[in-house]
Amino acid sequence: MNTVGSPRYAPEWLALREDADARARAERLLGPLRDHLARGSAPDGALTVCDLGCGTGSMGRWLAARLGGPQRWFMNDRDPALLEDIAARMPQRSADGSAVEVVPQQRDITQLTAGDLEGVGLVTASALLDLLTADEVESLAAACASAGSAVLLALSVEGRVELDPYDPLDADFAAAFDAHQRRADGGRRLLGPDAVEAATAAFERNGARVFTESSPWQLGPDDRALTGQWLLGWVAAACAQDPSLEAASGEYLRRRIETCEAGGLRAVVGHRDLLALPADAAGGGPAGTASL
Numbered sequence: 251m252n253t254v255g256s257p258r259y260a261p262e263w264l265a266l267r268e269d270a271d272a273r274a275r276a277e278r279l280l281g282p283l284r285d286h287l288a289r290g291s292a293p294d295g296a297l298t299v300c301d302l303g304c305g306t307g308s309m310g311r312w313l314a315a316r317l318g319g320p321q322r323w324f325m326n327d328r329d330p331a332l333l334e335d336i337a338a339r340m341p342q343r344s345a346d347g348s349a350v351e352v353v354p355q356q357r358d359i360t361q362l363t364a365g366d367l368e369g370v371g372l373v374t375a376s377a378l379l380d381l382l383t384a385d386e387v388e389s390l391a392a393a394c395a396s397a398g399s400a401v402l403l404a405l406s407v408e409g410r411v412e413l414d415p416y417d418p419l420d421a422d423f424a425a426a427f428d429a430h431q432r433r434a435d436g437g438r439r440l441l442g443p444d445a446v447e448a449a450t451a452a453f454e455r456n457g458a459r460v461f462t463e464s465s466p467w468q469l470g471p472d473d474r475a476l477t478g479q480w481l482l483g484w485v486a487a488a489c490a491q492d493p494s495l496e497a498a499s500g501e502y503l504r505r506r507i508e509t510c511e512a513g514g515l516r517a518v519v520g521h522r523d524l525l526a527l528p529a530d531a532a533g534g535g536p537a538g539t540a541s542l
Contacts, residue, residue: 261306261332266476268308271376275404276463276523280316286400286527287317287371296320296351300367300399302359302375303327307336309376309404310352318346324370325354360386364396373399379406379524380431380445383438387445388452394526395456401526405465407431409443410520411484415509419495419502426488426495433491446522453526461525471513478510480519 287297297319301310304325314321321344325336337352344350359375360382367373373394379387394401409428413420431442441448450460469477485503489496509515 263479264306264308264332266479268306268311270467270469270473270476271308271405272312274465274467274521275312275376276465277316279402279461279463279523279525282461282527283372283400283402283525284317287319290371290398294320296322297371298322298324298369299372299374300324300370301326302362302373303378303381304336305332305376307339309374310340313374313402314344314350315341316345318344318348320344320348320350322351323353325352326357326359327354328356328358330356360389362390362393364393367393367397367399370397370399372402374402374404376404377406377521379403379449380440380442382441382445384441384448384452386438387441387449388455391449391452391456391458391526395453395458395528398528400528401453401458401524403449403524403526405521405523406445406449407443408446408520408522410466410518412518413506414516415514417502417505419498422492422495423485423488423499423502426492427484430487430491446524449524449526453524457529458526459529461527463523463525465521465523467517467519467521469517469519471516474510474513477515477517478507480517481506481510 297317299310299321301307301323304310304327307325310323310325314323323340325333327333333354333356336354340352341350382390409431411420411424411427428443431440432444433440433442446462450462453460469480481503485499489499506515
């Protein structure tokens, strides 16, 4: 068994996780987001959305059809292969039947500025926030505040994994994985499970009102393929962080994969979604944090 596996962000992996992502995203955040967007329509009536690290477009496929009115989606990713034919994979109509326009853009989203967001009503991303550094999150919050953009960041890891049935090694792999998520990567110290807390503070410092909501993956017998691939990646990352776990990883994975393939393994993988609304459009009150 290969514990390293294929790249986590290959199109195959993104396709495998899309259904679980869609089930997990916090729909309750859409209420305050819709209220905000209704108060700030663009002159032409269209909502301009900037999707950061869009991958194959799963966030757009989930969100565009849940928001009304004409929409213009700028799909940003640094991998040109993921942007190929992305317009054809997006919905053509919004929730009320209005047109959805899609514009792919190859770019490094860590270099985003307020000027890049001029006229953007909504900045969104999925499974991205925990891959940023504290400085990058601060820069993103400042750019969105300057542009007056609302922000919806979905599926950021929060360092909680629950596996049923329990295995004595679960906690060791979980701790090593969390440490790997916080690793220094090419001189960048990633936020990992600390991302939502850091982003909440950054957006509040820039005057936004922040809402957060739990959005865990809840994987059961119908998710065997995803759970199995997630386990391989989870254990591989843990071993990369703590090589002392390598000796136990093979037997651990054998037990876990056998149980998974038999339909007996359930997993809860903690994520959290964050909505940040400009203070002057969030009810007029002071900035603050709310869990819906």
